[in-house]
Amino acid sequence: MVIKESLYKLLEKKHLSExxxxxxxxxxxxxxxxxxxxxMDIYDLYEQLEEELTEQAFADGDIQKDRYKLLELIYENQTFYREFFDSRLESRYIKKTIQKMYDEMKQLLINRGTYDEQSFRILYQYNYYGAVGVIHDWVDRGCQESPEEFGNILYGIVEKQYQ
Structure with missing residues (x-):
């Protein structure tokens, strides 16, 4: 625990790579x-911390709730996630959650008969990278909006494109 707390303190002053x-x-x-x-190294510690944070927060696997839980997790651990975004680190959890969302949106469009592979892939990548960029900006600005407020705006914009 003392190792993790020390890492958090150091992250307030400098980047992980430093x-x-x-x-x-x-x-x-x-x-x-x-x-x-x-x-093994500082990055292994960081990855294990991220895994612990996400495992605790996302035990139920409900994608609709998980989207908001992700924002709450980021809000509560801003120093950690500011470094995450600034260092362009990867998250197994975020990738897994994004894949679930991808699959759900794809199935929705298939069921409606409006699915086009190429258009969907481009639209989804556009939304993914846009959402990550907007979340990064939210963290950089100190998470001025609550996770719920921010999520309602962000997810509302994304969902409109699939209606």
Missing amino acids: ITVKELCAQADINRTTFYRNY
Whole structure:
């Protein structure tokens, strides 16, 4: 726990790529052996933290609720996710959630008889990268809107395109 708290403190001052194991160990008041017993490197620690955050928040697997839970998680862990977006890190959870949304939207259009593979793929990528960019901006601005307010606006815009 002290290692994780120390990483959060360091992330308030600098980017993940600038943090060394030596510096983290000094902040946590542990030796390097303790760190390496648990993590391969700083990025492994960061990835494990992200996995812990998302596993706790998304246990039920309801995609409609998960979209808002994701925003709440980001809101509650702004320092962590500011670094996430600034460093362009990958998230297995976000990828998995996006894939679920992709599948649901695709099935919706298939059921309506309006599905076109090429158009859908381009539209979905447009929405995905646009949403990630807008969330990044929200975090950079200090999450001024509540997660619910922000989610209603963001998801409302995206969903209108599939109606």
